[in-house]
Amino acid sequence: MLKDLKQQIERLRAAGATYVDARWYPYEESNALTMWNGNLKDASSSRESGVGIRVLYKGAWGFSASSDVSNPTGLFDKAFDNARISAERVTFPIRLAEKDALQATFNSPTKIDPFVVSLSDKISFLKEMDEKLNQPGVLQRVGELIFMRKQIVFVDSEGSEIEKNIVEVFPGIMVMGVDEQGVSHQRSFSPGRIADTRGWETIDRGIFLENAERIVREMKEVLVADECPKEDRSVILLPGIMFLQTHETIGHALELDRILGYELAYAGGSFVTLDDFGKLRYGSPKLTARADATLTNTPGSFGYDDDGVPAQDNLLIDKGILVGAITGRQMVEEANARAKKQIFKGSSGANRATAFYRVPIERMTNINIDPGEDGTLDDIVKSTERGIILDGTKSWSIGSNREQFHFATDIGWLVEDGKIQQVVKNSTYKGDTLKFYNSLSAVGDKSTWQVEYVNNCGKGQPNQIMQLGHGVPVCRFDNVRIGE
Amino acid sequence: MKEKILQILADLRAYAIGKGIEATFFYHEEDSYLMRFANSAISLNTNEHLIRLEITAYEGRKRASYALITDLGKLEEMKQGIDIAGEMVKHAQPLNYDPTIPVYTETFVDEGGFDPALASLSNEERLAYFNRLAGNLETNDVKLGGIFSSGSNIVAAANTRSEHSIYIKTSDAQVTAVLSHAKLKWEVIAEQSAWQKSDLTPEALHDDLAFLLERYQNDAPQQIPLGRYDIVFGPAATGDLISFMNWIGFSGGALKRGFSCLKEEQVGQKVFSDKFTLLDEPARLETFPSKIDLMGIKRSTFPLIENGVFKGFTWYQDDADEFGAQPTGHTVMHKSLWLKPGDFPAATLRELIEQPRDNDILYIPYLHYMNLVNPSKGVVTASSRFGALLLKKDGSIVVPYNVRVTQSLFDIFGDKVAWMSKAETVNNTSSSYGARNPTSVILPTFIRVNDLEISHSNSSY
Numbered sequence: 047m048l049k050d051l052k053q054q055i056e057r058l059r060a061a062g063a064t065y066v067d068a069r070w071y072p073y074e075e076s077n078a079l080t081m082w083n084g085n086l087k088d089a090s091s092s093r094e095s096g097v098g099i100r101v102l103y104k105g106a107w108g109f110s111a112s113s114d115v116s117n118p119t120g121l122f123d124k125a126f127d128n129a130r131i132s133a134e135r136v137t138f139p140i141r142l143a144e145k146d147a148l149q150a151t152f153n154s155p156t157k158i159d160p161f162v163v164s165l166s167d168k169i170s171f172l173k174e175m176d177e178k179l180n181q182p183g184v185l186q187r188v189g190e191l192i193f194m195r196k197q198i199v200f201v202d203s204e205g206s207e208i209e210k211n212i213v214e215v216f217p218g219i220m221v222m223g224v225d226e227q228g229v230s231h232q233r234s235f236s237p238g239r240i241a242d243t244r245g246w247e248t249i250d251r252g253i254f255l256e257n258a259e260r261i262v263r264e265m266k267e268v269l270v271a272d273e274c275p276k277e278d279r280s281v282i283l284l285p286g287i288m289f290l291q292t293h294e295t296i297g298h299a300l301e302l303d304r305i306l307g308y309e310l311a312y313a314g315g316s317f318v319t320l321d322d323f324g325k326l327r328y329g330s331p332k333l334t335a336r337a338d339a340t341l342t343n344t345p346g347s348f349g350y351d352d353d354g355v356p357a358q359d360n361l362l363i364d365k366g367i368l369v370g371a372i373t374g375r376q377m378v379e380e381a382n383a384r385a386k387k388q389i390f391k392g393s394s395g396a397n398r399a400t401a402f403y404r405v406p407i408e409r410m411t412n413i414n415i416d417p418g419e420d421g422t423l424d425d426i427v428k429s430t431e432r433g434i435i436l437d438g439t440k441s442w443s444i445g446s447n448r449e450q451f452h453f454a455t456d457i458g459w460l461v462e463d464g465k466i467q468q469v470v471k472n473s474t475y476k477g478d479t480l481k482f483y484n485s486l487s488a489v490g491d492k493s494t495w496q497v498e499y500v501n502n503c504g505k506g507q508p509n510q511i512m513q514l515g516h517g518v519p520v521c522r523f524d525n526v527r528i529g530e
Numbered sequence: 531m532k533e534k535i536l537q538i539l540a541d542l543r544a545y546a547i548g549k550g551i552e553a554t555f556f557y558h559e560e561d562s563y564l565m566r567f568a569n570s571a572i573s574l575n576t577n578e579h580l581i582r583l584e585i586t587a588y589e590g591r592k593r594a595s596y597a598l599i600t601d602l603g604k605l606e607e608m609k610q611g612i613d614i615a616g617e618m619v620k621h622a623q624p625l626n627y628d629p630t631i632p633v634y635t636e637t638f639v640d641e642g643g644f645d646p647a648l649a650s651l652s653n654e655e656r657l658a659y660f661n662r663l664a665g666n667l668e669t670n671d672v673k674l675g676g677i678f679s680s681g682s683n684i685v686a687a688a689n690t691r692s693e694h695s696i697y698i699k700t701s702d703a704q705v706t707a708v709l710s711h712a713k714l715k716w717e718v719i720a721e722q723s724a725w726q727k728s729d730l731t732p733e734a735l736h737d738d739l740a741f742l743l744e745r746y747q748n749d750a751p752q753q754i755p756l757g758r759y760d761i762v763f764g765p766a767a768t769g770d771l772i773s774f775m776n777w778i779g780f781s782g783g784a785l786k787r788g789f790s791c792l793k794e795e796q797v798g799q800k801v802f803s804d805k806f807t808l809l810d811e812p813a814r815l816e817t818f819p820s821k822i823d824l825m826g827i828k829r830s831t832f833p834l835i836e837n838g839v840f841k842g843f844t845w846y847q848d849d850a851d852e853f854g855a856q857p858t859g860h861t862v863m864h865k866s867l868w869l870k871p872g873d874f875p876a877a878t879l880r881e882l883i884e885q886p887r888d889n890d891i892l893y894i895p896y897l898h899y900m901n902l903v904n905p906s907k908g909v910v911t912a913s914s915r916f917g918a919l920l921l922k923k924d925g926s927i928v929v930p931y932n933v934r935v936t937q938s939l940f941d942i943f944g945d946k947v948a949w950m951s952k953a954e955t956v957n958n959t960s961s962s963y964g965a966r967n968p969t970s971v972i973l974p975t976f977i978r979v980n981d982l983e984i985s986h987s988n989s990s991y
Contacts, residue, residue: 089622090594090595091595091597094599106572107575109574128577131575132575135572137673138569165618169623185788223788229907310568315717403580442901443911454903454904474903476985478989507677508679
């Protein structure tokens with residue numbers, strides 16, 4: 047197969063293509079189990095394989111994909127034909143940033159492959175969690191296990207040949223109850239990434255049992271809590287919501303294709319302009335954010351992106367100043383040309399596709415906030431006069447240029463004079479992105495820093511679901527509107 | 531092709547029976563084309579031909595499924611899938627209810643929603659369509675973006691309980707055209723949905739874009755004050771709101787699990803404006819309908835809301851099994867939603883603007899990134915985007931920066947509804963996550979709702 051792909055790449059190069067690559071998925075497998083109120087509602091597996099072909103011709107892309115690899119000539123020709131028609135409407139001929147031709151392999155660190163664990167063992171875990179969650183006041187209880195395993199072979203016309211073998215594990219539990227007004231409330235738990243691996247061994251029964259008890263307790267507290275007040279307060283975001291805040295208003299805002307207008311017709315743009323790099327005060331000096339694809343234990347680390355560029359750890363925001371973006375080979379060239387200066391030295395290695403039948407686009411890796419020097423969560427609470435601690439991702443809605451946002455959380459704890467006072471329900475907060483990050487007044491230390499994962503980030507047309515991570519500390523922001 | 535697919539399903543059925551495996555088979559084939567535009571160029575031109583087969587095996591109350599992306603020539607691979615599902619189900623845990631396995635009493639074939647001319651559009655035709663809709667509107671600063679997504683879909687199903695099969699073939703196209711200002715960061719939009727080639731009229735999109743463009747190019751945008759406004763929603767905004775209502779309102783399973791904004795005691799009660807009638811209408815081909823569900827239940831007009839009165843919940847078969855309810859023919863990939871029109875005469879934005887106004891009206895054509903703040907109360911939040919206008923009572927027009935609306939669906943579609951237009955628009959709500967599933971909602975082109983709160987108003991784009 048590999049030999050066929052290389053021959054086809056050479057054939058299209060000889061026919062005039064500037065660049066050609068192929069992503070061959072010998073296999074991609076998934077296994078999903080959902081137990082809902084004791085019923086194993088979903089026990090499913092899937093497998094797919096195929097090839098995606100990308101061709102650059104006269105400054106324009108063409109793409110074609112199929113699970114049928116019996117006619118590689120036809121498949122490559124289709125991609126070439128698609129590029130030919132694209133070349134009839136070009137405004138900025140695509141160029142690709144320089145990279146090294148690599149022969150490399152990446153294996154995600156895994157001790158126990160979840161696909162060799164028996165179905166019975168997986169169900170046994172879910173049953174144990176279900177029994178733990180089955181408490182008075184809990185109307186719905188859900189346990190979920192999702193496993194993914196894939197092999198990707200990348201070859202291109204520049205001499206790269208990269209094999210990736212990736213395993214992912216996404217476990218979670220959730221409880222839901224209904225208050226006296228008939229309003230549903232839920233709490234959930236998905237474990238942060240603690241160890242250095244990504245396999246079945248990361249599912250720690252003890253941690254799950256401890257958190258099952260916690261989320262039931264907290265959900266029941268919410269059911270009898272007062273409404274979140276409608277006023278301005280300091281908000282203290284725990285990692286369970288800070289990761290999503292980071293994702294939506296730093297991660298997506300700094301995808302270079304969005305900044306350049308390539309997502310304007312659907313996902314939206316970004317308030318950031320090319321003039322802002324090196325100058326824009328994105329947040330207070332306490333804010334340092336990075337795109338770190340070198341963390342070992344999260345789905346935002348993949349060794350090499352789908353341009354064949356190695357994983358990197360790059361600063362995005364340095365002590366509050368915007369310095370970097372999430373980039374692939376195409377966009378950095380266009381951005382530098384449009385800006386008439388070199389903003390980006392090269393691709394940051396963040397061009398990824400969700401499947402063989404989708405084209406790579408700029409995707410987040412692990413968009414992290416560095417831990418700060420404001421101590422533990424207790425320390426931050428003690429230094430807060432009038433605030434609210436927030437956790438859980440009930441709802442999120444972001445402006446089309448990521449300029450403003452509205453979040454609802456699962457739980458809130460009011461803080462008065464440095465002490466936690468009471469739980470409130472239906473907690474929300476909203477703000478303008480730059481004003482919000484410039485109000486960052488405390489960043490928790492390493493003890494508060496946690497790696498959360500996202501397994502359902504959507505972007506692009508056709509839509510692509512991507513997996514990635516966020517390492518974030520507890521953060522406090524001042525004068526934020528809550529309760530609306 | 532149809533005969534080959536039905537034969538493969540028959541072969542798989544025979545294999546499963548031979549192996550003693552009780553099973554259902556769901557076949558999905560898509561031929562998808564997407565031409566994407568950005569910065570006035572074709573930024574992506576792609577096509578995928580994918581065949582998905584999902585096999586669900588049953589053993590008493592136990593159930594397990596295996597899905598694969600495959601090809602018609604790989605019968606052995608499909609049979610292996612049956613073996614895997616058959617092995618998985620042995621280790622599954624019994625449900626506490628009996629899952630229904632369908633029995634089809636006749637073979638059902640429907641190709642009425644398939645137009646070969648639309649399904650076989652060429653690259654050149656897609657590009658020509660976009661060139662026509664954009665004609666003379668692009669400048670150095672105003673760039674064209676959008677998508678032309680088109681293709682065909684085959685859904686087929688069979689099972690070991692009956693010899694018959696289901697086969698439904700549709701064609702579809704979704705066009706989104708956006709003109710955006712590269713520096714000022716505003717955008718205007720025009721959209722079209724098609725189930726047949728004759729639905730594609732680029733001239734109509736050109737007119738819509740030209741009209742909005744004139745406003746956005748020549749008028750200085752303003753931050754409008756927070757407060758309450760009379761709002762006219764365009765079809766994309768209303769389509770999103772109706773889709774959310776469908777998501778959190780009508781499912782019997784969601785009701786029983788406590789996630790529905792509509793309650794059992796509201797059946798037969800007036801919960802929305804008497805101007806509000808919402809149907810599931812599989813006779814409308816614009817909705818890419820299923821006239822039969824995957825359980826073999828024939829589908830016909832199903833009233834959800836009639837003159838504001840909630841008529842009843844819809845039941846997916848598995849929910850009906852779990853909660854002891856009667857299935858309603860809603861084990862489908864999507865409903866065929868039709869919000870019936872009113873009598874307001876405006877059919878286009880030009881006509882809307884020309885109507886006399888008794889108050890300032892905020893026109894919101896599109897709501898971006900809608901999400902549920904409080905599902906039980908039907909509270910949603912979203913931002914305006916793509917060509918909002920503040921139509922002043924004195925006849926002048928202001929271009930507003932984007933605003934946020936956080937409101938209950940009961941408020942939006944309750945007694946504050948002032949009118950709905952007589953003209954209808956098909957709003958294509960397809961999502962291309964996973965398998966192709968063309969979906970649309972038929973709506974009044976404009977709906978006016980009075981006295982809704984704007985909770986956030988941008989000071990820039």
